[in-house]
Amino acid sequence: MTTERCELVVSNTMWQHLEFYDTETFEEVARIDDLIAQPHEMAFDHKRRLLYLTHTYRAGGYGEKGQEHAHELSVIDVDARKVVDVIDLRPYYGPHDVEFDVERDLIYTGVERVDGRNGVVVVDPETRTVVDSIPLEPNNSHWLGLTPDASRLFVAHKEGVQVSVVDLAAREVVGAIPVPHGTEEVDCSPDGRFAYVATPIMKVLNNVSQGAMNRLPAAEGDPPTQLLKIDAATHEIVGSIDFEGIVCAVRVAPDGSVMVSEMLFPEPDEEDPGEVPGQVHLIDADTMTRRFQVQAGELPFTIRFSPDGATAYVANLKSGTVTVVDVPARAVVHTIEQHVGAKMGGLPRDGRRPGVTAWVSH
Numbered sequence: 001m002t003t004e005r006c007e008l009v010v011s012n013t014m015w016q017h018l019e020f021y022d023t024e025t026f027e028e029v030a031r032i033d034d035l036i037a038q039p040h041e042m043a044f045d046h047k048r049r050l051l052y053l054t055h056t057y058r059a060g061g062y063g064e065k066g067q068e069h070a071h072e073l074s075v076i077d078v079d080a081r082k083v084v085d086v087i088d089l090r091p092y093y094g095p096h097d098v099e100f101d102v103e104r105d106l107i108y109t110g111v112e113r114v115d116g117r118n119g120v121v122v123v124d125p126e127t128r129t130v131v132d133s134i135p136l137e138p139n140n141s142h143w144l145g146l147t148p149d150a151s152r153l154f155v156a157h158k159e160g161v162q163v164s165v166v167d168l169a170a171r172e173v174v175g176a177i178p179v180p181h182g183t184e185e186v187d188c189s190p191d192g193r194f195a196y197v198a199t200p201i202m203k204v205l206n207n208v209s210q211g212a213m214n215r216l217p218a219a220e221g222d223p224p225t226q227l228l229k230i231d232a233a234t235h236e237i238v239g240s241i242d243f244e245g246i247v248c249a250v251r252v253a254p255d256g257s258v259m260v261s262e263m264l265f266p267e268p269d270e271e272d273p274g275e276v277p278g279q280v281h282l283i284d285a286d287t288m289t290r291r292f293q294v295q296a297g298e299l300p301f302t303i304r305f306s307p308d309g310a311t312a313y314v315a316n317l318k319s320g321t322v323t324v325v326d327v328p329a330r331a332v333v334h335t336i337e338q339h340v341g342a343k344m345g346g347l348p349r350d351g352r353r354p355g356v357t358a359w360v361s362h
Contacts, residue, residue: 006306008313009078010322011039011053012338018053019338020081023306026324026334030081036072041302043100043107045125050084051076052107052125054095062142062158069093069114073107075128087128092121096142097185100125101168103150108168110141110155120144120155120166134171136164145186145195152232154195156183163197165235175235181223185250187258188232189285195230196258196285198247199223204265212273213299213318215246215265227260229288239288245278249302253327254309257291258283261300261314280314280325292330296323 007029008021016037020030040056053074060067071093075085089095094112101108107123119141122132138160145154152174153166159182165175182201188194200223203216225247229239249261259282266273278300281293297316300323304313314323322336 007078008304008322008336009042009051010315010336010338011035011042012320013038013040018076020078021322021336023311026336032076032082035083036074036086037070039074040095041097043098044078045100045107046102047105048125049077049079050125051078052087052098052100052109052123054098054109056094056096069112071095073098073109073123085128087123087130089121089123089130091115092117092130092133094140095121096140097144099144099146099153101146101150104168106131108144108146108153110144112141113139120153122171132171134166134173136166136173137176138162138164143183143185143197145188145197147188147192147195147232148190149192151192152188154186154188154197154230154232156186156197158182158184158201163195163230177230177235177237179228184246184248187250187252189252189256190254191256193232194238194285195232196250196252197228197230198250198260199226199228202246202248202263204246205268207268210266210268210270210273212266212276214268225262227258227283227288229285241283241288241290243281249280249300249314251303251305251312252285253282253305253312254307256285258285259303259305259312261296261303262293263299275319278316280312280323282327282330294323294325294330294332296332297321297335 010019016035018032036055037058040054043052055070055072058068071089073087077084092111093114095109098109119136120134124131138157142158143156155164163177167174184198186197204213225243226240245262245264262279278296282291296314297319299317300314301317302315312325320338324334326333
């Protein structure tokens with residue numbers, strides 16, 4: 001591989017730790033234990049050499065009744081490899097995705113609607129305090145896609161039937177792109193001309209007796225699973241590609257191609273379904289066609305690229321692994337096994353979901 005030297009940082013939601021891996025040897029080089037529950041998504045501040053890590057819930061997952069929302073961003077020094085501060089977002093709760101705005105030196109995180117407050121929270125990384133919020137119409141602001149010039153923020157809302165477009169200079173909504181069946185992750189092209197979003201929202205059932213998740217049957221009128229291509233200037237949908245499984249992760253590579261993850265599931269009546277690997281697809285953004293696909297672990301949930309785009313890292317929610325893809329070779333070259341104990345090999349019978357997210361620092 002031709003990947004430049006960098007480190008892969010992987011968080012584990014259930015076991016509440018952060019691991020650092022050398023991307024040449026794939027060896028663990030450091031680990032931070034006893035994070036606040038539950039670590040979720042990360043953004044990297046290159047100037048300060050800091051990671052900002054969201055904590056979404058104390059326990060449970062999205063859409064589960066009665067879960068307690070978290071309200072923090074952990075600040076992690078990637079060189080010292082330790083938590084150096086915790087930013088309290090209250091009165092905002094349930095932060096999911098997070099982006100760092102290099103142009104304005106600000107942090108943005110999307111939060112769930114709690115006590116009437118929702119939208120995108122704006123944090124000053126110098127004072128480490130909340131300085132503003134941008135309310136949005138849908139209840140939950142889940143995934144964020146920041147244009148390279150930081151002029152616009154595209155916000156995906158899970159069950160919310162639109163992608164919101166926020167003018168970050170004015171801190172106001174300037175567009176709402178209809179997506180009638182909900183969305184998963186959103187990301188923007190390196191030239192800022194397009195945004196890409198997965199639809200519809202993931203609909204799954206936690207089958208505790210089977211030790212797996214099952215996909216809910218499609219209802220009449222449900223659309224196929226798709227990756228949509230959105231013109232960032234006109235807010236029009238200008239392209240799409242269909243998939244069989246559920247598409248969750250969306251990440252645009254440095255060359256403008258788009259990698260997506262496809263989750264596959266066992267049938268509910270299978271007694272011992274065993275492992276059901278997912279797939280990742282690299283999409284040509286101009287033609288919206290597949291360049292290649294490779295097998296990942298179970299429930300591929302997050303994708304990140306090396307700075308040169310030669311390597312993709314796919315964090316697998318159920319497997320607790322990271323699939324390493326050599327992009328030019330169109331091949332899986334390694335699987336990182338996260339150090340999480342015996343239960344990580346499958347969904348624990350008590351229904352708790354292990355999970356990993358990944359970020360590349362350099």
